[in-house]
């Protein structure tokens with residue numbers, strides 16, 4: 164499907180980082196973009212810069228997602244592109260130095276936002292997409308791109324909750340693509356390695372440099388525009404379906 168001004172998109176987590184870069188890239192192609200985020204101040208700024216709409220949505224809350232989708236659709240019409248970038252990256256060991264077990268509420272929060280939040284938006288978005296007329300000769304109606312992480316495959320020390328949430332995103336990719344295949348809606352996931360976003364920018368410079376050096380090639384942190392470029396390719400290439408693409412410069416994370 165061509166990403167152009169005939170199409171509307173919803174991008175979650177687009178007040179920052181990978182989602183923001185994706186919203187900017189799609190808007191630059193003419194796509195009408197709705198930004199879903201909890202950060203209303205940044206979300207509104209980005210939306211006004213790209214001529215899109217902002218909806219304050221908590222992806223972990225089913226009702227909030229429904230209201231946000233209704234708001235976005237009232238302005239832009241039913242979206243054909245749904246990109247899920249909203250997420251959190253908490254760190255906590257299974258048992259800490261003092262012998263305390265992992266806070267179960269923090270584990271549940273990671274699952275609620277990263278996994279259930281992704282599914283909430285993707286499933287409700289799909290329910291709208293399947294009612295659309297197809298736009299291509301193949302009968303394509305829409306495309307959903309979710310964001311996993313290389314932590315889904317090589318979770319590091321302190322990443323039990325985060326890695327489990329991202330492994331869930333990997334796990335739902337193929338069955339969702341199969342569920343929606345009769346309706347011409349594709350489902351893909353991107354598993355980023357290390358990208359230079361506010362999630363990593365908070366780390367000291369020497370830690371950022373050392374992380375960048377661990378990437379075999381190119382030996383640096385990824386630029387969010389490189390994530391956005393892959394989203395565009397996924398939107399435009401109809402054979403990409405039901406798969407998780409690592410976008411990581413060949414990094415394989417060690418235990419720490």
Ligand SMILES: NC(=O)c1ccc[n+]([C@@H]2O[C@H](COP(=O)([O-])OP(=O)(O)OC[C@H]3O[C@@H](n4cnc5c(N)ncnc54)[C@H](O)[C@@H]3O)[C@@H](O)[C@H]2O)c1
Pocket residue numbers: 175176177178179180181182199200201202220221222223248249250251252276277280310311312313354355356357358359360361362363
């Ligand atoms: N940056 C990386 O290196 C990297 C690597 C692998 C995976 N990822 C994943 O990519 C995604 C985007 O990461 P980023 O680096 O751009 O992070 P980021 O922190 O810059 O942006 C995440 C955005 O999600 C929003 N958000 C958080 N919880 C939300 C909720 N409940 N409802 C709605 N919005 C919410 C935040 O407000 C923020 O704007 C995340 O899912 C992250 O796990 C990032």
